[in-house]
Every structure is written in C-alpha cells, then in structure tokens.
Amino acid sequence: MNEGQTPILWCPGCGNFAVLNVMREVLTELQAEGVPLEQVVLAAGIGQHAKIVDYLKVNSFYALHGRAVAAAEGIKLANPRLKVIVFVGDGDSYGEGLEHLIFAAKRNIDLTVVVHNNRVYALTTGQYTPTSPLGYKGRSTPEGTHEHPLNPLELLLAAGATYLARGYNAKTEQLKLLLKEAILHPGFALIDLLQVCVTFYNQYDHYNQRGYELTGHNHADYNEALSKIKEWDYNSDARIALGKFYQVERPTFDSFFRGDNKVDREPVIKKLFERMV
Amino acid sequence: MESLSVFIGGRAGDGIDQASLLIGKLLNQFGYYIYIYRDYPSLIRGGHTFSIVRAAQARIGAHRQTVDVLLALNQDCLDKHKDKRHSRTIVVYDSDVVKSDGLGIPLTSMVKEAGGPEIMRNTAMLGALAKVLGLPWEKFEAIARANLKKETELNIALARKGYSAADIFYKIEAQNKPPLPILTGNEALALGLSAAGLDAYVAYPMTPSSTILHFLAEHADELKLKVIHPESEIAVIMMALGFAYAGRRAAVGTSGGGFCLMTEGLSFAGMAELPVVIVLGQRPGPSTGLPTYSSQTELLFALWSGQGEFSRLIVAPGDAEEAYYWSGVALRLAWKYQLPAIILTDKNVAEGTYNFDPKEIKQLPEESLDLWSGSGEYLRYQETASGVSPLAFPGEPGRVVKINSYEHEENGTTTEDRPLTKKMQEKRLRKGIALIKEIEGLEAVKVYGRKEAKTAVVCWGSGKHLCVEATEKLDVRVVMPLVLSPLPLVQLRRALEGTHQIIIVEDNATAQLAQLLKLGGIKVDAVILTYDGRPETVEQLEEKIARGVR
Numbered sequence: 001m002n003e004g005q006t007p008i009l010w011c012p013g014c015g016n017f018a019v020l021n022v023m024r025e026v027l028t029e030l031q032a033e034g035v036p037l038e039q040v041v042l043a044a045g046i047g048q049h050a051k052i053v054d055y056l057k058v059n060s061f062y063a064l065h066g067r068a069v070a071a072a073e074g075i076k077l078a079n080p081r082l083k084v085i086v087f088v089g090d091g092d093s094y095g096e097g098l099e100h101l102i103f104a105a106k107r108n109i110d111l112t113v114v115v116h117n118n119r120v121y122a123l124t125t126g127q128y129t130p131t132s133p134l135g136y137k138g139r140s141t142p143e144g145t146h147e148h149p150l151n152p153l154e155l156l157l158a159a160g161a162t163y164l165a166r167g168y169n170a171k172t173e174q175l176k177l178l179l180k181e182a183i184l185h186p187g188f189a190l191i192d193l194l195q196v197c198v199t200f201y202n203q204y205d206h207y208n209q210r211g212y213e214l215t216g217h218n219h220a221d222y223n224e225a226l227s228k229i230k231e232w233d234y235n236s237d238a239r240i241a242l243g244k245f246y247q248v249e250r251p252t253f254d255s256f257f258r259g260d261n262k263v264d265r266e267p268v269i270k271k272l273f274e275r276m277v
Numbered sequence: 278m279e280s281l282s283v284f285i286g287g288r289a290g291d292g293i294d295q296a297s298l299l300i301g302k303l304l305n306q307f308g309y310y311i312y313i314y315r316d317y318p319s320l321i322r323g324g325h326t327f328s329i330v331r332a333a334q335a336r337i338g339a340h341r342q343t344v345d346v347l348l349a350l351n352q353d354c355l356d357k358h359k360d361k362r363h364s365r366t367i368v369v370y371d372s373d374v375v376k377s378d379g380l381g382i383p384l385t386s387m388v389k390e391a392g393g394p395e396i397m398r399n400t401a402m403l404g405a406l407a408k409v410l411g412l413p414w415e416k417f418e419a420i421a422r423a424n425l426k427k428e429t430e431l432n433i434a435l436a437r438k439g440y441s442a443a444d445i446f447y448k449i450e451a452q453n454k455p456p457l458p459i460l461t462g463n464e465a466l467a468l469g470l471s472a473a474g475l476d477a478y479v480a481y482p483m484t485p486s487s488t489i490l491h492f493l494a495e496h497a498d499e500l501k502l503k504v505i506h507p508e509s510e511i512a513v514i515m516m517a518l519g520f521a522y523a524g525r526r527a528a529v530g531t532s533g534g535g536f537c538l539m540t541e542g543l544s545f546a547g548m549a550e551l552p553v554v555i556v557l558g559q560r561p562g563p564s565t566g567l568p569t570y571s572s573q574t575e576l577l578f579a580l581w582s583g584q585g586e587f588s589r590l591i592v593a594p595g596d597a598e599e600a601y602y603w604s605g606v607a608l609r610l611a612w613k614y615q616l617p618a619i620i621l622t623d624k625n626v627a628e629g630t631y632n633f634d635p636k637e638i639k640q641l642p643e644e645s646l647d648l649w650s651g652s653g654e655y656l657r658y659q660e661t662a663s664g665v666s667p668l669a670f671p672g673e674p675g676r677v678v679k680i681n682s683y684e685h686e687e688n689g690t691t692t693e694d695r696p697l698t699k700k701m702q703e704k705r706l707r708k709g710i711a712l713i714k715e716i717e718g719l720e721a722v723k724v725y726g727r728k729e730a731k732t733a734v735v736c737w738g739s740g741k742h743l744c745v746e747a748t749e750k751l752d753v754r755v756v757m758p759l760v761l762s763p764l765p766l767v768q769l770r771r772a773l774e775g776t777h778q779i780i781i782v783e784d785n786a787t788a789q790l791a792q793l794l795k796l797g798g799i800k801v802d803a804v805i806l807t808y809d810g811r812p813e814t815v816e817q818l819e820e821k822i823a824r825g826v827r
Contacts, residue, residue, distance in 0.1 A: 006690050006691075036674065038671070038672060038673055038674045038675075038676070039671075039672055041522075041523075041671050046682070051691070053679070054690045054691050057677055058677060059671035059672075059677055059678045059679065060678075060679045060680070060681075060689070061519070061522055061680055062679070062680065062681040062682055062683060062685075062689075062691070063515065063545070063682060064515070064541055064542070064545055064682055067511065067515045067541075067542070070507070070511065070512040070515035070516055070519070071515040071516065071518055071519040071522075072519060073507075073512075073516055073519060074479070074515065074516030074517060074518060074519020074520045074522075074523070074527070075519040075520070075522055075523045075671075076519075077477070077503060077505065077516070077519070077520070078476070078477065078503075078519060078520040078522075078523035078524070078525040078527075079523040079524070079525070079670075079671075079672055081672060082523065082671060082672055099508050099509060099511075099512070100508070100511075100512055100515075102508075103507065103508040103512065257503050257505075262501065263500070263501040265471055265472055265474075265500060265501075266472070268499050268500055269468055269471060269472055269500075269635075270635070271499075272468065272496065272499070273458040273468075273635050274458070276458035276459055276460050276464075277302075277305070277456050277457065277458050277459070
C-alpha cells in the first residue's frame with residue numbers, strides 16, 4: 001500500500017498529508033479486520049485532494065473533475081463486492097459534480113465519499129468554492145463573493161444520505177474512527193472533511209478555536225441531526241461540530257444489482273426473436 | 278402482389294403505432310419483407326401522426342410516393358397526404374369524423390355502441406383492412422388474438438364489425454417464405470449488444486434512442502443485464518466507464534444533445550483506455566431541433582468530439598439486421614482495443630421496423646481479449662507493439678489496477694515526464710493502426726446495384742435501402758461504408774474502382790460524408806442532400822439521381 005517512487009506534490013503543511021497517513025492506517029486496520037485490500041477501489045476527482053490515489057498502492061480510478069462519484073457508482077454496481085471509497089474536493093463535488101452527489105445519496109448506494117473541504121480552489125490557485133464564506137476574496141472575486149456558502153451536510157441529509165459526519169485533518173484519531181465507520185457503513189456515507197489549505201485559505205486557528213467534538217445526540221434521529229448540522233452554516237462564527245451527525249440503515253441501491261448474472265444468452269435471444277414473429 | 282403500402286394515420290394517442298405494427302405482423306405472416314416508417318410529432322396527445330407499412334417480396338427500408346390503402350382516423354390523413362394517393366388508392370375512413378370519397382365506416386359510433394374506448398377505432402379499422410386485403414376472417418382473427426392481449430374479446434368483436442362493413446379490393450397471396458421476426462432497428466441493436474456479451478446498459482432517455490433503454494429494461498431479467506437510468510448523460514458515461522474498469526461490458530445510448538454532455542467522458546475513455554459503446558441516434562439539430570425526425574448530422578461531431586487525440590471506432594448500420602451485427606462488432610472491438618466505439622444510427626433506422634432472418638446474420642469476430650498473465654507486477658498501461666496493454670480488473674489479489682485521466686506511467690500513476698508523454702500518446706494511437714487492419718478484414722463496405730457501373734452513389738445509414746431501390750432502373754452502383762472511423766479506405770477504393778462519377782446522398786446540409794471522403798483522398802463529384810427531417814421517397818430520390826448521372 002505504500003507509495004512507490006511517486007514524489008508527493010502537496011505544499012509543506014498541507015492538510016492532505018494527514019489524510020494520506022490516516023488513510024494508510026485505516027486500510028491496514030481494515031485489512032486486519034477482514035477487508036482484503038484487493039477489494040478496495042479508490043476513486044478521485046481532480047484537484048489537490050485527488051493526488052492521494054497516486055500515493056497509495058491500491059486499485060484506483062483517477063476520474064474527472066466532479067465525476068468521481070458517478071464513476072464510483074458504476075464500479076460498485078458492476079461488482080458489489082468491491083469497497084469503493086471516493087475522494088473528492090469541495091469545488092469538485094459540491095460545485096461541478098453536485099448532481100452526482102445528490103443522486104448517489106438519494107439512491108443510498110454503498111459508497112464512502114470523503115470530501116476534502118478546504119473551501120478554496122487550490123489547484124487552480126485560489127478561487128472561491130461553494131463553501132467559501134460570503135465576501136471571500138479570491139482571484140475570481142477580488143471584491144469578495146456576493147453569495148452565501150452552501151451547507152453541504154444539510155443538503156445531503158435532505159437528499160437521503162444514511163451516514164453523515166464532519167472531520168478535521170488536525171484531529172487524526174477522530175478522523176480515523178470516522179473513516180472506518182463510514183467505510184463499513186452499508187449505504188451512502190459522506191464525511192465533510194475540513195482539510196486546511198495552508199497556501200490559499202489557512203483556517204487552522206479558526207477551526208482549532210471553534211471546533212468541538214460532537215457527542216450525546218441521537219444519530220438515528222433526522223431532526224436532531226439536522227439541528228446539529230445547522231449549528232454552523234460555513235459562514236458564521238458559530239461552534240463547529242466535529243463527529244458523526246447521522247447514521248441509519250436503509251436498503252442500498254446496489255443490493256438490487258447483486259451477482260454477475262451470467263446466462264447463456266443464445267437461447268434467450270432465440271426465444272425473443274420467436275416472440276417477435 | 279409485388280409490394281403493398283398501407284398508410285394509417287390519426288392523432289397522437291389514437292394508437293397508430295401499435296396498429297401499424299399489427300398491420301406489419303399481419304403482412305409478415307404472408308411471407309413479405311416489411312418496413313414500417315413512423316412519423317410522429319413531439320407531443321403525447323393530439324397533433325397528427327401516421328405510419329406507412331410497406332410489404333414487398335424483396336428487402337426494403339424505404340417508402341414509395343404513393344400508398345395502396347389509406348386508413349384515415351382523422352381529416353389530416355386526407356388533407357395533408359393528397360400526394361400519397363394514386364388512382365386506385367383505397368381510402369377507408371371513419372365516416373363519423375372524416376369527409377372523403379372511398380369506403381366510409383362509422384368507427385366512432387361503432388366503438389361507442391360496443392362500449393369501448395375511442396382508441397379501439399383502430400381495431401375496427403384493422404378488421405376493415407383485413408377485408409380490403411382479401412384476408413379470410415379466421416386468419417386475421419388468429420393474428421389479432423395473438424397480439425391484442427388487453428380487452429381481447431371486445432377488440433375482436435370490433436374488428437369483426439369493421440371486417441363486415443368493408444369490401445374486398447385486393448388479394449394478398451402467401452409468399453413462399455416463412456414469417457420472420459419483426460423488430461425496430463433499436464431492438465435489433467439491443468439484441469446484438471446482448472448477444473455479443475453486454476453486461477450493463479446505462480442511459481438517460483432521449484429520442485430516438487430511448488426505446489433501447491425501454492426494451493432492455495423490459496428484458497433485463499431474462500437477459501441478465503443491469504439496466505440503469507441515472508441523473509444525466511454525464512453520469513451515464515461515467516457509470517459505464519466505472520463498469521468497464523470493473524471488467525463489465527457497458528453500453529450507453531443517446532442523441533446529439535446527450536452526446537454533447539458525454540464528450541468529456543468520451544475523451545476520458547480515450548485517455549484511460551476504458552472500452553465503452555455509445556449509441557448515437559441522430560435527429561435534426563442544432564440544439565433541440567426536431568426531436569422525433571431524422572438526420573445524419575453527427576458524423577463529423579462523432580468523429581472529432583472530445584479533447585485530445587485518440588482513436589475511436591464508428592459504425593453506421595443501415596437497417597435492423599445490420600444494427601444487430603454491427604453493434605456486436607462495436608462491443609467486441611471496443612474491448613479488444615480498449616477504446617470507445619460509437620454506433621451511429623439515425624431516427625429512420627432506430628425507429629424503423631424491419632423483419633429479417635436471424636439465421637442469416639454473419640458470425641461476429643471472435644472475442645479475443647488480451648488478458649494479463651498474472652505474473653510480475655501488473656501494469657495497466659504496459660507498452661506493447663500493438664499498443665494494447667493486457668487487461669486485468671480490480672477485486673483479485675496480486676494486482677493493483679490503476680486507471681488515470683492524467684497522462685500516466687505504465688502503472689497508471691500520474692506523470693508529466695516529457696519522453697513518457699510522447700511514448701504514451703504513441704502507444705494509444707498505435708491501437709488505431711491495429712484497428713484499421715481489423716476493419717479492413719471485415720466487410721466494412723458494401724456494394725449494391727450494377728457493380729460495373731461508371732457512376733457510384735455513396736450513402737450511409739438509412740440511405741442504404743433508399744439508394745438501392747432508387748437506383749434499380751439506373752446504371753449505377755451503390756457503395757455503402759458501414760465503418761466511418763477508422764475509414765476503410767482500401768475497401769472503399771476497391772468499391773469505387775472504375776467509376777467516373779461519385780454522387781453522395783446524405784441527410785444533412787453540409788455533405789459530411791463527402792467531406793470525410795475528401796480527407797481520405799476520394800474525389801466527390803456531386804452531392805444530394807436533404808435536411809428537412811423526413812425521409813425522401815424512392816421516386817423523389819430516383820429522379821434526383823437520374824438527373825445527376827452523367
């Protein structure tokens with residue numbers, strides 16, 4: 001699973017290093033607990049987040065900007081035995097590919113989506129994203145944005161996600177637990193991962209001050225989850241809950257497409273032709 | 278009879294489509310070749326819709342200027358189709374709502390008296406048609422019973438009333454040929470893909486390809502297919518590529534507008550070397566255009582779409598039988614060479630109905646996947662002489678399968694290395710060279726008509742039957758390429774050898790096939806173009822070609 005000769009191309013201090021390290025530990029632990037590594041597929045969009053698949057020697061599908069989730073759905077439907085973990089960015093998946101995220105949640109397809117939410121476009125050098133705060137001054141909005149950020153967890157709860165959590169790259173122990181839980185969750189799981197971009201939007205101080213560990217609410221209760229999710233709107237100075245908001249079980253989309261269904265087609269097609277006479 | 282044409286028309290919602298299929302099935306039972314053309318507007322109820330059912334002793338795929346029987350369920354059938362009548366055309370009409378000469382039958386009151394819904398006017402009309410064609414009642418009843426599964430008794434009773442009210446005008450005689458399966462181009466295409474080993478069909482509805490989705494969804498259980506209708510064409514192609522990565526054969530279907538959304542996925546398939554089959558059903562554009570009519574406007578779009586340079590296969594079948602065979606070829610070769618394949622249809626082929634003998638379909642090229650041997654480190658993009666890298670799929674121990682939309686190393690990780698960039702681009706393009714050799718080994722160009730003639734008419738897709746029939750009396754050969762990328766130039770030059778004149782016939786305004794042939798060094802002398810969405814009749818085209826022949 002360790003990287004080969006591929007040089008790591010993130011900025012020094014990038015939140016992605018922590019995610020990579022935690023991910024290595026998670027995969028090692030899962031392997032020990034009976035999830036064979038060869039049955040894991042990592043998918044990624046395009047952005048700084050996505051480089052993680054180059055750095056892990058695991059099956060991977062390095063997709064297009066915004067489209068990793070749709071591709072991952074195809075992989076899962078093709079072979080439901082595979083554990084498909086999708087790394088996406090906030091510009092990548094809350095922006096360009098939002099439709100796929102909403103529909104994957106609606107279907108409750110068994111995927112784990114990890115959104116590296118740095119609230120800025122890093123790879124394209126510092127423009128605002130759907131979760132940047134109102135007034136964010138980026139290279140495409142030098143006067144500051146005129147639009148409020150999206151609360152992606154609120155949207156995905158409404159869309160039908162059955163596991164929702166928020167992680168923070170500085171809280172690696174919690175992140176590891178959340179990742180394992182999300183991967184083992186049978187259904188659509190999403191972690192909104194506050195992953196700090198040190199170059200374009202360094203929020204370490206803010207997250208360290210406002211972040212708190214979420215405990216004590218009923219995860220299976222939609223309204224309790226919703227009220228915790230709405231506590232911080234990605235804009236205000238409110239406390240930022242870190243942890244699991246919601247988890248319930250519902251039939252998964254892929255469970256209706258199990259098996260490889262191999263059949264000798266020739267007699268079936270012959271019969272269809274006969275019926276068409 | 279040599280051939281017979283029956284027109285049936287009414288409003289959308291009158292059941293014209295189903296009625297015309299039943300007429301086709303009826304004539305099919307007498308051993309005729311059948312072709313049904315459907316003309317309908319883009320709405321659900323109202324408007325004017327009609328079908329022409331043609332039966333002939335030879336294979337057909339076009340309609341003629343006039344019809345022998347005109348069945349009118351509304352006034353438009355007479356007012357809008359005066360040019361379809363010859364001196365002996367029998368008009369049968371619902372005398373409650375239509376004013377005409379010919380055989381009037383009060384279908385509306387007939388249905389009302391029997392307590393049936395208005396749509397059953399068409400069953401009574403079919404009964405009348407059976408009589409007009411001189412069919413024995415018992416023969417008609419048997420076929421009607423087999424096909425009218427809902428309200429069978431009421432339908433049969435109404436057909437009987439229609440039958441009794443009509444007179445005999447023709448005498449249909451059984452041909453020395455058994456009845457054949459009767460199906461649309463799309464249904465044949467769907468079966469051809471299934472026979473070649475399709476595992477999944479993913480599509481977002483769009484005319485004229487939606488009926489592939491409907492047909493495969495209906496038969497998914499029997500065929501053991503995964504049929505999925507996602508949120509958009511972008512999701513469609515990405516899901517299909519996910520299937521391919523996991524080792525399952527997927528196809529998608531759309532029209533020009535949906536294909537626009539798929540082009541980033543198409544280019545990705547080229548880079549990541551993921552096989553996928555895309556059915557591109559053409560209709561008039563630009564933009565929404567005429568959703569329910571036909572065109573051949575996407576040839577150059579299909580050929581050049583997607584950023585970057587990569588090889589692709591494009592096949593263009595000309596009827597249902599070719600749709601069956603060539604969709605199978607497309608799937609097999611997409612996988613053999615790990616690249617995207619496009620099946621370019623047009624509305625006339627996609628939704629036209631034909632009958633053919635499945636026993637006459639050619640054998641598909643053998644499935645020959647280059648699978649990874651399992652020894653050493655697996656390299657998804659291993660450099661080889663042919664450019665084709667051995668395939669392996671995720672899920673098994675001992676391999677790591679990495680695919681990438683970025684330029685990549687042999688193991689699939691990202692690179693920006695200068696020599697490697699050049700090497701990988703050349704590796705991918707080498708597959709295209711191997712593909713040309715493969716295509717030249719298939720019958721990728723067909724020649725019809727007078728094979729020694731000095732004039733060649735070159736057509737593609739649904740132009741095939743139209744051109745073949747329109748040139749029957751002319752000193753012309755008809756040349757039809759079935760593969761448009763890579764262009765089978767060796768076969769094309771052979772097919773055109775000894776010609777002094779080349780006339781291109783196609784359904785677009787800019788002569789796209791002519792442009793493509795010119796790039797291949799083939800000089801085109803004249804073009805005959807139509808771009809009003811409707812197919813020409815045999816006579817109209819015959820006149821244009823005759824005028825053009827030197």
